[in-house]
Amino acid sequence: MTIPLTRSAPTGPRVGARDGRRVAVTAAAALVLVGTVLASLALGSRPLGAHQVWAALVAPDGGDASTIVRDLRLPRTVLGLAVGLALAVAGLLLQALTRNPLAESRILGISAGASFGVVLAISVFGVGTLAGYVWFGIGGALLAGVLVLAVAARAREGVGPVTLALVGAALDASLASVVYALLSIDARTFEEYRFWVVGGLTGRDLSVAGQVLPFVLAGLTLAALVARGLDALALGDDVARGLGHRIGLVRLGGGAAAVLLTGAAVAAAGPIAFVGLAVPHLARALVGADHRWSLAVCALLGPALLLGADVVGRLVAPPGEIPAGIVTAVIGAPLLAVLVRRARLVTA
Secondary structure (H helix, E strand, O other): OOOOOOOOOOOOHHHHHHHHHHHHHHHHHHHHHHHHHHHHHHOOOOOOOHHHHHHHHHOOOOOHHHHHHHHHHHHHHHHHHHHHHHHHHHHHHHHHHHOOOOOOHHHHOHHHHHHHHHHHHHHOOOOOOHHHHHHHHHHHHHHHHHHHHHHHHOOOOOOOHHHHHHHHHHHHHHHHHHHHHHHHHOHHHHHHHHHHHOOOOOOOOHHHHHHHHHHHHHHHHHHHHHHHHHHHHOOOHHHHHHOOOOHHHHHHHHHHHHHHHHHHHHHHHOOOOOHHHHHHHHHHHHHOOOHHHHHHHHHHHHHHHHHHHHHHHHHHOOOOOOOHHHHHHHHHHHHHHHHHHHOOOOOO
């Protein structure tokens, strides 16, 4: 009698049922995103009907409804789609690369790099518009990410999860101290920076979305290319090598994608918290650990969460608004407490 030494992969109805559930979840996430997009275009201090939104988009007449939709709500909706997608996918990549369930954009010093670029643009170069210092924010984020990856690559163990986290934390602290020093000696820079650092979608026009969209698309493409390698990394470096993956390239590719996505998102909308932390956990809970599926769900639920927070911020205290970054922080704080408890990072 021969006893099999390995367990065969599940086949047949079980795999079909699992894939069917993933397709259903992805379709549901797409519907949720469509609903939040419609809400973002229709709701605010002046609610509009679906027919008014449609008419403003396809046949603008120059009236109040057309002006509200096309000039005010459409730009922030488009930007919310790009930023939410970027933050959620980047969070998933960072959690996979560092094997840290609490990882987000600060883990590689990217947010601090973007902040440094914005402060430098305002204080040194006198840039006074958001569309102007978005480029400085992107440049600072990219430089910070490249520096972290380069330093980590020179470590004895290579670009490992612990090395990435340590180097990123050190750079984050260093850049943050420089930013605070510049803000403390220049009141004008502080006033400009205060508007950006809260994090939100208001006050941004379509040119800002156009500036960051190429970086988001490049990062998303790179993330899709390394998704299968991330699945192998989750099994351990030795197993990933045995499966034929070049783990150094996978980590560098995933890190570069995270840098592009986070840099573009933070530069355009400010350091919005918890989207990159919460959505990857939700995606994995819904479709499992397969990164190809979880990337797709993150790309749908990330914008839905950010646009939903933006809509809530408009409706809480009209005619005023609460920035989306504050709303996501209020939502995410309880979630962070739950994640810390589950990860057993809090000792009695």
